[in-house]
Amino acid sequence: MGLGDFTAIMNKIVEKVCSNLRYWGDTDCVIEVSLRLFLELSRGYQGCRMLLGLESVEFLLQNHTEETFKFLGSPRLLSMRNQYYASLTRLVLMDNVPGRLEMFLAPFLSMLQLLQQQQDFAQGNVTVFRGEPIQLVKLFKDLRGVSDSCTDSRSYGILFETFQNQGKFWSRSELLFAVMQKTVSAFHGNDEVCNAMLRCLVSFVSNDDSRVDSGSTSTNGITLFKKTAVILCEYIQLLMASYQDFSLAPDGVFTCARLVLQALNKMLREGKRRSMLAGKYVPFGVFVLYNDNCLQQTLEACMTIVLRMPFFQMEKRQKLEKAAFTFIDILFTNHIETLSRMAPEGFINLMRFVVIGLDAYDEETMGKCADCIDQLATYYYLNRTRETPTMLRLNQIVSENASLWNDLFEKIMNSLLFNKTSSDILSRPIHSILLVDINVAENYYRVIASRQPNDVIMKLKNSMITLTQNMDKTLEPILRDQFCEKCKDFKNEVLSYLVLWRVCANKQINK
Incomplete structure (x- = not known):
């Protein structure tokens, strides 16, 4: 042809x-x-x-x-x-030609420089865009696409240094974050603009394939966290001031709240994707060492917005629920010291939220909540004889809430017996709490026995003794697996003779 x-x-x-x-x-x-x-x-x-x-x-x-x-x-x-x-x-x-990516980014750099220099941006009068916030949406979508494709440390380093670091020209200093901060101040009530901005931010802070790791002498990770923290804290503060009752907030607000949480903790997947809080590219101890409250303020702000959102609103939005409980799970796994700095009433409110999550329909959410309780009890058990500042604060919280371990144990045991939940998920926190205080089993026995006939009480007592006897005082994985089998047997045995609660159990299982 x-x-x-x-x-x-x-x-x-x-x-x-x-x-x-x-x-x-x-x-x-x-x-x-x-x-x-x-x-x-x-x-x-x-x-x-x-x-x-x-x-x-x-x-x-x-x-x-x-x-x-x-x-x-x-x-x-x-x-x-x-x-x-x-x-x-x-x-x-793909070409790997030096200077080509910088040339490609030049139009975005020019636009960001114009926005940064604009004095009345904070009043919402974006003269560069003729007052049209849709242009900001376009800019953030474009930059998100660029960031998504910078998947290695070299290309991401060029992107970061072009838009963030203080380089050869002062006007390049922290351009993207400066514009994002101005966007939050000017358009925090515009869900479309905030959605695009936060999605761009989530992409930018993602540490997929360890792309943020730029070497042992690089400060990119710390800079990235601090600048992100400023944006998130300001947005949360403005959001909390705008909505006193989140049960009446529009859908766009919950989407933005979910993106705020995802900016700190994107879901780990096959060990390759690391979030900011669990991604190992920020040595968080440096903030405490130099009396920088950046980490504390950010975590408290995000915890506040999580606790302010009604749980029924979360249940209707699976992505939001997943982001919220992933965030809390990371806190209990990696930031117990930071959690201990909370006021006792705030810590207890957080534990109440975790307990509510045990009744969630999503098994992954229940697993995260069980893991939170397990992490807390395990940390408390392993460090119970130490007089560290963290343990002193945790002891104060426990002393002011004497029924804490009893309440947690009762809730988890009820979930084990009456929820359609795998015993594998709940056996670990049960084991950890028993190591902290073996008396919780006796208290739970009295609660259930008070509602049972005499013949059932004797059977229940024998079942509890079988569950708790010969418990090893270590946390070896093989011993915890053996205890999981005991929990399965306990559940099957108790449900075979328990009365009065059986109806409740069937109703719960059928949900």
Whole structure:
């Protein structure tokens, strides 16, 4: 047919795609199909290598802004902007040419510099964008796409130093975070703008494949945390002032609250994705060493917003519920010392929230709540003879709430017996609390026995003795696994003869 070789044919196809993107910007159907085709072609190593050899793609990389490609101005195509820039960034990084990524980022850098220098930005009068906050949404979506594709430490380091670090030119200092902070001040009531800004922030702080780790002498991790903390704390403060009752808040507020939590703790997946709080790129001890309350303020702000949100609102939003309990789980796993600094009433409120989570329908949420109680009891048991500041504060909390361990044990045992929950999830906190205070078993026995006939009371007493006897005072994994089997046997045995509560149990299981 005389069309030429494979490269020539692909060049014609991509030229047509680029032509559509450039000249058919007012026809959404043409743009959407062309853009999806381009995104599909740019997936994978071979596709990117092929596209990089085409003149039309080179033109696209050098002229990627809205000035040349008018379709980027369409509000109806907002959802595809981050994919568009993620694809372009992959192409830029594929060549590994020094200075090319910086050149690609130059238009964003110029826009951020203009926004940073604008004096009346905090009053919501964004003259750079002619007062249209939708342009801020576009900017944050574009930067999110760029950040998503910077998956290694080298490319992320260039991105970070271009927008964040104080480099050769003073005007580059902390550009992105400065603009984000101004955005929070000016548009904290605009859920669309805050949503785009927070999604960009979540992408930027993500430590996928340890990309933030820039070496032992780098301060990028600490800088990243401190600047992020300022933005999150200010947004939470403004959000709390705007909504006294979160039960009446619109859906957009809960989405933004979930993104705030995700900015601190993205879900670990297969050990490769690390969150800010569990990602090991911030030595949090440095804040205490130098009397910096940045970490404490951030955790308290996020805990406040979690405790202020009604649980029924969380249950309706699985992503929010998951983010909230992941955040709390990380606190109990890695930040017990910080939690102990809370006021006793605040700590107890947090424990009440964890207890409520044990009744959640999602088994993963129940598992996180059980793990929180296990982490607390384990820490308390292992350090009970030490007089560290953390233990002194925890002892004060326990002394002011004498029924704490009894209440936690009773709730977990009820969940074991009457919820449709795996014994594997609940056996560890049961074991840990028994090591802290073996008397909780006797107290729980009295609570149940008070509602049972005499013949059941004797059986129940024997079951409790079987569960708690010959308990080893260590936390060896094999011993905990053996105790899990004892919990399974205890559950099956007690439910076979227990009366009065059996109806409650069936109702709970059928939920």
